[in-house]
Amino acid sequence: MSLHKLRLAAAVPLTISTFSSRLFLKPFPNTLTLGLFSRRLQQHKPLLVRAFSASATVQDIPATQTTVSSVARPQWKASIDFKWIRDNKEAVEINIKNRNSNANLDVVLELYENMVNLQKEVERLREERNNVAKKMKGKLEPSERERLVEEGKSLKESLVSMEEDLVKLKDELQHVAQSIPNMTHPDVPVGGEDSSAIRKEVGCPREFHFQIKDHLQLGKDLDLIDFDSAAEVSGSKFFYLKNEAVLLEMALLNWTLSQVMKKGYTPLTTPEIVRSSIVEKCGFQPRGDNTQVYSIDGTDQCLIGTAEIPLGGIHMDSILLESALPLKYIAFSHCFRTEAGAAGAATKGLYRVHQFSKAEMFVICRPEDSEFFHHELIQIEEDLFTSLGLHFKTLDMATADLGAPAYRKFDIEAWMPGFGRFGEISSASNCTDYQSRRLGIRYRPSEPLQTGPKKGKANLPATKFVHTLNATACAVPRMMVCLLENNQQEDGSVVIPEPLRPFMGGIELIKPKLK
Amino acid sequence: MKGKLEPSERERLVEEGKSLKESLVSMEEDLVKLKDELQHVAQSIPNMTHPDVPVGGEDSSAIRKEVGCPREFHFQIKDHLQLGKDLDLIDFDSAAEVSGSKFFYLKNEAVLLEMALLNWTLSQVMKKGYTPLTTPEIVRSSIVEKCGFQPRGDNTQVYSIDGTDQCLIGTAEIPLGGIHMDSILLESALPLKYIAFSHCFRTEAGAAGAATKGLYRVHQFSKAEMFVICRPEDSEFFHHELIQIEEDLFTSLGLHFKTLDMATADLGAPAYRKFDIEAWMPGFGRFGEISSASNCTDYQSRRLGIRYRPSEPLQTGPKKGKANLPATKFVHTLNATACAVPRMMVCLLENNQQEDGSVVIPEPLRPFMGGIELIKPKLK
Numbered sequence: 001m002s003l004h005k006l007r008l009a010a011a012v013p014l015t016i017s018t019f020s021s022r023l024f025l026k027p028f029p030n031t032l033t034l035g036l037f038s039r040r041l042q043q044h045k046p047l048l049v050r051a052f053s054a055s056a057t058v059q060d061i062p063a064t065q066t067t068v069s070s071v072a073r074p075q076w077k078a079s080i081d082f083k084w085i086r087d088n089k090e091a092v093e094i095n096i097k098n099r100n101s102n103a104n105l106d107v108v109l110e111l112y113e114n115m116v117n118l119q120k121e122v123e124r125l126r127e128e129r130n131n132v133a134k135k136m137k138g139k140l141e142p143s144e145r146e147r148l149v150e151e152g153k154s155l156k157e158s159l160v161s162m163e164e165d166l167v168k169l170k171d172e173l174q175h176v177a178q179s180i181p182n183m184t185h186p187d188v189p190v191g192g193e194d195s196s197a198i199r200k201e202v203g204c205p206r207e208f209h210f211q212i213k214d215h216l217q218l219g220k221d222l223d224l225i226d227f228d229s230a231a232e233v234s235g236s237k238f239f240y241l242k243n244e245a246v247l248l249e250m251a252l253l254n255w256t257l258s259q260v261m262k263k264g265y266t267p268l269t270t271p272e273i274v275r276s277s278i279v280e281k282c283g284f285q286p287r288g289d290n291t292q293v294y295s296i297d298g299t300d301q302c303l304i305g306t307a308e309i310p311l312g313g314i315h316m317d318s319i320l321l322e323s324a325l326p327l328k329y330i331a332f333s334h335c336f337r338t339e340a341g342a343a344g345a346a347t348k349g350l351y352r353v354h355q356f357s358k359a360e361m362f363v364i365c366r367p368e369d370s371e372f373f374h375h376e377l378i379q380i381e382e383d384l385f386t387s388l389g390l391h392f393k394t395l396d397m398a399t400a401d402l403g404a405p406a407y408r409k410f411d412i413e414a415w416m417p418g419f420g421r422f423g424e425i426s427s428a429s430n431c432t433d434y435q436s437r438r439l440g441i442r443y444r445p446s447e448p449l450q451t452g453p454k455k456g457k458a459n460l461p462a463t464k465f466v467h468t469l470n471a472t473a474c475a476v477p478r479m480m481v482c483l484l485e486n487n488q489q490e491d492g493s494v495v496i497p498e499p500l501r502p503f504m505g506g507i508e509l510i511k512p513k514l515k
Numbered sequence: 516m517k518g519k520l521e522p523s524e525r526e527r528l529v530e531e532g533k534s535l536k537e538s539l540v541s542m543e544e545d546l547v548k549l550k551d552e553l554q555h556v557a558q559s560i561p562n563m564t565h566p567d568v569p570v571g572g573e574d575s576s577a578i579r580k581e582v583g584c585p586r587e588f589h590f591q592i593k594d595h596l597q598l599g600k601d602l603d604l605i606d607f608d609s610a611a612e613v614s615g616s617k618f619f620y621l622k623n624e625a626v627l628l629e630m631a632l633l634n635w636t637l638s639q640v641m642k643k644g645y646t647p648l649t650t651p652e653i654v655r656s657s658i659v660e661k662c663g664f665q666p667r668g669d670n671t672q673v674y675s676i677d678g679t680d681q682c683l684i685g686t687a688e689i690p691l692g693g694i695h696m697d698s699i700l701l702e703s704a705l706p707l708k709y710i711a712f713s714h715c716f717r718t719e720a721g722a723a724g725a726a727t728k729g730l731y732r733v734h735q736f737s738k739a740e741m742f743v744i745c746r747p748e749d750s751e752f753f754h755h756e757l758i759q760i761e762e763d764l765f766t767s768l769g770l771h772f773k774t775l776d777m778a779t780a781d782l783g784a785p786a787y788r789k790f791d792i793e794a795w796m797p798g799f800g801r802f803g804e805i806s807s808a809s810n811c812t813d814y815q816s817r818r819l820g821i822r823y824r825p826s827e828p829l830q831t832g833p834k835k836g837k838a839n840l841p842a843t844k845f846v847h848t849l850n851a852t853a854c855a856v857p858r859m860m861v862c863l864l865e866n867n868q869q870e871d872g873s874v875v876i877p878e879p880l881r882p883f884m885g886g887i888e889l890i891k892p893k894l895k
Binding site for chain 2: 226229230232233234235238239240241242243246247249250253254257258266267268269270271272273274275278294295296297298301303310313314315316317332334336354355357505
């Protein structure tokens, strides 16, 4: 085999969609997704493939012309199904293109082939060495013994060297393969954000017969939100909630919890500081340039941007019983996001903040059930928002707007009259096995019933990867934008939606305070 | 030099002027350095102390009040960790993998209990005229310092954010102190009384041993904090109001506790006087601190720059001339824990357990938990 030159992948520019092109009359850019903030920022360092030495004694391994990589050993491995990728490479390639992903399939496949071949060589050499060892046990002429000893030594050296190469190759393969995005549901529209399809529309924009205020003005006039003090204390995009707004946040969370628990979801609170490896395994990039993730000084820990992360971590590196599935959680947490790279009008007030409260739903299920639960999750969201009287539309997000983990993603955008347009209030993703292959979450199928001859020694069925899904039940600041702006009255007061009143001590109205 | 001068005299004066200017520049630099140095060492002078505070170490703290008595159990009791496992309420193991030690997930009724504690506490304290708030949990490190904490010491309790001058708060007292920093308030606006919810983050560096078990010492927890800004003459009154609120809350929940007047060696630098409440925790077999109420007088306000302008006194004499505003004064600040959720949970789980393994929910909390009266073992 001739020497093979692996293609060097050039440094690729970030594919962040900028906001400058999205002016006021268009819907909010879908990069402002709650569930998938930095997944689109698939920033790669210049990808230089590692060198591995071509062993002199082994002629038919394709050696690659390479330079030393700048990449560190991955700290964890995703269980990527390389065979499947190889066998379906056209579909995978099309998928990568449709998603505007930076993943380089050719490099992955080449590395995989090399890895497989090198693996075979290593095994062949091991076998040879074993044969030599066997021979040495018998009766031999001194010269022959010496020859075998030499051969054994030489094989051992080659093996050590090749095994090192194999490790490096596997690391490299892992590194490039991790960025291959999930496959895509066949019904997902192909294209950019303008291609997203409307699945459902509920309600219509309220007609106002007076000059309306945006939520910032309402927040000031009703003494509900303080951005100014927070700017001094913490910086921009931080805020204090005051008075009825505090009660409203608690009512939203309490009510959401009670509604979702009725559907069999287990309530949880989660850590908000996690190890950065967990963040990566969920499909986020804690250390990129424009990372959405805050890191803690002097540790390998980060702040979570969504409870999805500690939720994914609960069952990592576990084998669940099939009978335990589905696991359905509703978790509350504060979320922290740097919002690096976000600028312009799409950041006003509560719409884009560094810290907020959120209730997140998370499902772990068998592969055959994930589609069902995706529809259950979006139905729960639609019911919640309909009960609150919001006007919204549910979108089936197009391929270029899916984060790497999502097989399919439904976003809900609600009407925000103060902005004069729709803004995303929730996101529901079916991540199939993308996260579970990284987090190591498997299940063991139950034994099928056997009516034939008595079972012999039990052979446990092979484990499979679960599917994971996540969906926003309530992102408090965006809900507040909707409720304040839509429910304002001419006298400056704001009507509390009926379902929330019992959770606010019966308050029906937020009234202007006498000065 | 403005007058009429002989040339030689003018020259002499010019020389004198130059020499004076050089000396001045050099001295002004020295003055700045000296002021900085003075500031640096003086900042560590602790607040003065209330005359009634016992002098000495923690054994000298005086008991102001004791409420209730330890419950007598007629069965083998469990600690909150065991109850948390058996009732599927607390998960430390998964959190250790995901985040590290001293992190946890709350599950099932424990989530409802946390929310009930916060909701109920809020409603009770609001009735006393406290304004509810939620606060940022990331703040500039300067604010942390101005409140009297040390963000950058070796054994600091404070988490810092990589690449910024920001920190995570260990208590809502910090962003509360920050709200009115560098401000002059009207006397008529005082007192300002807040009850704020936040998550709190603490490194707990240096804490080790049995006093760290389970929920007793954790890196992240929910807390409701009361904060008062008032005139100096009123701070003693509000210190007593705050401790009364705490005692009422804990009495309503059926806790057995004692209120301590902390001795001088146990006051933090900002506190003029500090009342701690320690509640009986049968699983530990001893009392554990569940709240702290400090009168910081003007220690924090002098650092945060919070002043007020006294109202004009009524004048009956001759007509007032051009109004001279009264000089501003520093306010007094106080802070007090209304509810630190994990420690409350230790108390409630351990004290309210029953022989069959269930836990009774205190009556005031039931309406906030959808009426649940009991946390029952789950069938497996």
